[in-house]
Amino acid sequence: MSWKHLFSRSLEAAPGRLHFAAHSHHLWPDASFAGQVQAWEDAASLADHKWSRIMGPVWEEAQRHIAGELRLPDPATIAFAPNTHDFLVRIVASIDRHPVRVLATDGEFHSFRRQMDRWAEAGDVLVTTVPADRIAAEAADGAHDLIFASQVLFNSGTVLDSIAELAAMARPEGPWVVIDGYHGFMAIETDLSEVADRIFYLSGGYKYAMAGEGVCFLHAPPGFAPRPKVTGWYAAFDDLSLPPGQVGYASDGRRFLGSTFDPSGLYRFNAVQKMLADNGLTTARISEHVSGLQQYFLGGNPLDGMELLNPLTEGCHARFLAFRGDNAPSLHDHLTAQNVVTDVRGDVLRIGFAIYHDREDVDQLKVVLSA
Known part of the structure; x- marks a missing residue:
């Protein structure tokens, strides 16, 4: 499930883009x-x-x-x-x-x-x-x-x-x-x-x-x-x-x-x-959606060999996953070349999830990472 319809303007402005940097520049919803x-x-x-x-x-x-x-x-x-x-x-x-x-x-x-x-x-x-x-x-x-x-x-x-x-x-x-x-x-x-x-x-x-x-x-x-x-x-x-x-x-x-x-x-x-209020999208509900996508993404170790700095545990969790590895810059460049937006801070690749993502988006991200 996602709420893509709330972000139609941003998504239609770049239809080939996979935007996994909601922690950096969150896409603007139509309401904005x-x-x-x-x-x-x-x-x-x-x-x-x-x-x-x-x-x-x-x-x-x-x-x-x-x-x-x-x-x-x-x-x-x-x-x-x-x-x-x-x-x-x-x-x-x-x-x-x-x-x-x-x-x-x-x-x-x-x-x-x-x-x-x-x-x-x-x-x-x-x-x-x-x-x-x-x-x-x-x-x-x-x-x-x-x-x-x-x-x-x-x-x-x-x-x-x-x-x-x-x-x-x-x-x-x-x-x-x-x-x-x-x-x-x-x-x-x-x-x-x-x-x-x-x-x-x-x-x-x-x-x-x-x-x-x-x-x-x-x-x-x-x-x-x-x-x-x-x-x-x-x-x-x-x-x-x-x-x-x-x-x-x-x-x-x-x-x-x-x-x-x-x-x-x-x-x-x-x-x-x-x-958000009209759609019942509280912070807790959005976090639950994001957590589900994070867990789905981590299934199968898509970034095997990189260290996950913030593993999923009980309690509150950031809206992004931070992976450390020497290949973080080159992997970020590879993703950018495939029109997948993430960001890199030194040797840390950050992947952020949002309510405009669904499992299909995560599957596409995994395909690009495995290429």
């Missing part, structure tokens, strides 16, 4: 097109007044969807930005200590690593990295200002099991705990209700939320960084009448906002959320 059109139509009909709609019902609807997915007590703790890097900069800049002492896993994404490397060069941060299964033990000594960890590691698919343990260490005066949920949000069931008052959580719509780029978000716990040092005028959008010289902030998650942005991602996100 309707959302994009709605954004344009609102801009045309409302012109200058469109922001009242965007920062009102459109914004609030997106907040509610995210809060419901993550079991957050208050949707108002959520802010939006074009990318998660914007939020990383604002969070780190708000830490008073210099240099900022950062603890992270050794499997964080390039964007985080590059920024930390540059800040370390400049003497702005001191970074310690450890394997994900050791980060809680390393953080226990209290020697760090910022603890940063991915909910699901992008390269190996390892699922972090110490969020609650890390959250217990977080304090408004430090340390701050930031969870990068980009490979967790809408990929695995996530309940942050017990830790929402202590952790920052970052994610976005580019992957499993199926809404494309430009719609990233931050859950900011109350009392942490009430006045971010890197700030845009939207952080006081509801109080623009302050006298000159006074820098006001929203009291909720909007305190982390920047400035003018492209709102079309919010429209796409809301439209996709409605599509």
